[in-house]
Amino acid sequence: MQHSCCTDLSQGPKEDQATYGIKDGTANDDFITDKITTAYSFKGIPVNCTTLCDQESQGSSQVNMASRAQHPCPHSSEMEMTEDFRGQNVTAPTTRGVSAESTVTVYLPPALKTAAKLRSKVICTFFKNNSLFQDGHKEDRVLDDVVEITVENEVIVNLPDPIRIGFHHGKMHLRRCVSWDTRKDPSQVNWLEDGCKTEQKGPKYTECLCNHLTYFTVLVQMEPRPVRHLLALTAITSLGCAVSVISCVALIIYLCRKRRSKEQSIPIHLGLAVSLAFLNLLFFLTGVLANVGGESVCPWVGAGLHYALLSSFTWMGIEVFHTFWLVYMVFIPPPKPYVWNLVGFVLPALPIIILAAVGDIYGVRKVVPSDDVSNPYLMCWMKENHKALLAHYFTTMTILAVLVSSGVVMLFLVYREIRTREEWRQSRVAFLSIWGLSCLFGTTWGLTFLDFGPLSDFVLFLSCILNSFQGFFLMLRFYMLDWIRKQAGGSALGSTSTGSTRQHMLQSQEKS
Template sequence: NTYVVSASVTNATGRIENLKEYIKDQDVQCVYWDFNKNDGYGGWNPKGCWTYNSSSDYTTCLCDHMTHFGVLLDVSRTPIDEKNEQILTLITYMGCGVSSCFLGITVLTYTLLEKLRRDYPSKILLNLSLALLGLNLVFLLNSWISSFGIYGLCIAVAVTLHYFLLTSFTWMGLGAVNMYFALVKVFNVYVPSYILKFCLLGWGIPLIILNYFIFFSCWVQNDVVFYVSVVSYIAFILLCNGSIFLVVLIQIRNMQVNQPAGTQNGILKDLRAVASLTFLLGLTWSVAFLAWGPVKVFLLYLFSILNSLQGFFIFVFHCLMKENVRKQWRIHLCCGAFKLQEYSEWSQTATVVPKHKPNPPNTFPFMASVRSIKSNSTQSSTVSLESSQHQMTITRPDLGKTLPI
């Protein structure tokens, strides 16, 4: 996918020989054609390129010019002009930097605040955020690591980038599968080690594909490896996620229609749910499959903006706009007037408690053991991408108040 530049000697009628200086193999230099040099006329530029191997028969050059985010899924495999390349590169680095920061906050939030990851969608979201964080960080560090000119290090970075790209899509697919089980299939069956099995699939399947990539890339053309180990897998995930996305939207709409009058969600809330699902399932990546011909550059801009900022949008919809996350932030992170006491809502609950007989000494009132359906069956879901908050009350003997659980 690089420019091929040919050189010729003007008015040469015969063989060129008897040169004043010998052409030495050890003096060979790897360069690329930089269109911005010499006031736009172009010129050779060695930046980011180095000689890996050279002999009298051939020379192997390596370059680290991985730029905009679109190259991760450039199905057309055709270059674009230098100006748009630079703008897309700037968008990519800004978007990946912003996403990395907010993905880090998302991971810390769901890791440190245990109450937020008691259901299956939250645990899947945590793994997806980790995969996207790895993808963004490796992409950002790629050029710097490659600048060392160490062949083995370059291969390691390429393999790591490939792995995090595949794990990101695998977790998007698993999130869609869990959503299908919860809202469409609705089978109330306890699945032992549910999340553990998802982790084995989410982090294991990309390893299998990656082994194929490493083994066959030695002799198969790069384009073939790219289409087999990247494009076909991602296309399959996006096709499944898109189908589940439509089915889930229909299911949510049916649920809203069956609700009593006056309880249906507004248009803005529906749009928020659609946008949240779109980024959670990675449907914006499908733009790359349409980036052909005259619309290629425009769609690459759209692709780079939406997908380099995917981590930021996940933070907005699944942290900033979720009431239970904001509540946990106020309980554990805020101070002073902004700090929320964990049981501050006691005063807002019913305080009229029926009189009951005092408990015998050294005994406690009976309390049923309730196991949350969220953490023990596949019915855990994000219908409007906000986990439903079911409440029950128990009586606290000493305080005479009800406690929400």
């Protein structure tokens, strides 16, 4: 990395690991291993990189391997900082076959001359081969361009006026400026954000403001993608969760009073209201808890939030199954309420316990806004790793897919069964019944699978509104249907459409 190239040969796994070595090479068609070192002699000779690149550009056979690799050589620019140095711009030379838009510009501030006490020559080296600088993390990718800025034999840090490095690149969203920390093992890639500030000036240009000298580049984060309109979505979600918590508490009180009617659907509606209240309360507080407690609190809160979500989905599934039972198995009594409680509250805890035992699943999650990647929103949820991603798909997404598909089917079947009823002539009753069943059966969560394409922003806002205010809509539905029933003298649809449907079908079969 100090403008010279060398070779070395490792003698096998029992020897100290070679920092630099020959990989996938041959000598007279014999593949190079530690066993053939007795047949051939190897000698490492340092070669100046500038000389090597000159030989490559002239087509020398000595560097034909480098030519085949198609890795452009680095280009260096040397500048002498005179006494009246007032700053200088340096632009990377255009490489053959590389677009002119992917250039790098460096601004050297006047403060660099003051900080460089012993030397006055600064060297800017522009690399187009980033294979040496990849750190092996799949979540991040190093930009094609890497810049090294040095003043020979001097360590320069804490510049009052930062160096500005502008990177032109393709369209990218989530990116951050980093520098290579060479204080540890220089052969180990260790990119840090310390000392660098990121300024995104459009999707195709990033400017890095750094107060020290070393290697600089831009890390492009592949996952997760940045969220558009995060501030507005967060405000809607917070308001919706707060309203839903209050609504669910009111609905719980209402349903507890209705338990005297001995309607079989009441305990199930009550279980759903309790789980939704817990889910909305945790989601409302998750941002505050993540910022205050961090990793000490978030594993517990993330696990609790995941449990509340799975419990809510389970109770919605119970609503689907119970409705099917009431509509199509009229003369067979449904299971007792304690069975539903075991399924709705105990069963979702099993995958949470397993995931918590596996470890490294729950913790602080960063949700990055597209307009300010340096200021992510923190929440307690699943971490950003492969284990957490698998856990999310095998638990949350799988249960959600089953819930939405069964909910849509059941909603159609129930509608077909009760649309001929006399009270359905009142449009408001029909609307409230279908809307309430849609919430009960979890079909509004199906919008999660439609977050793509040109309508993704609209779908995201619609999903955010419907699901965060779900507790409020359910409370409104129950109260309105009860009010309509009282206004109609008890002839209209009861407080729960499923229970009334069962009663209506029993009366019809008795008449027949």
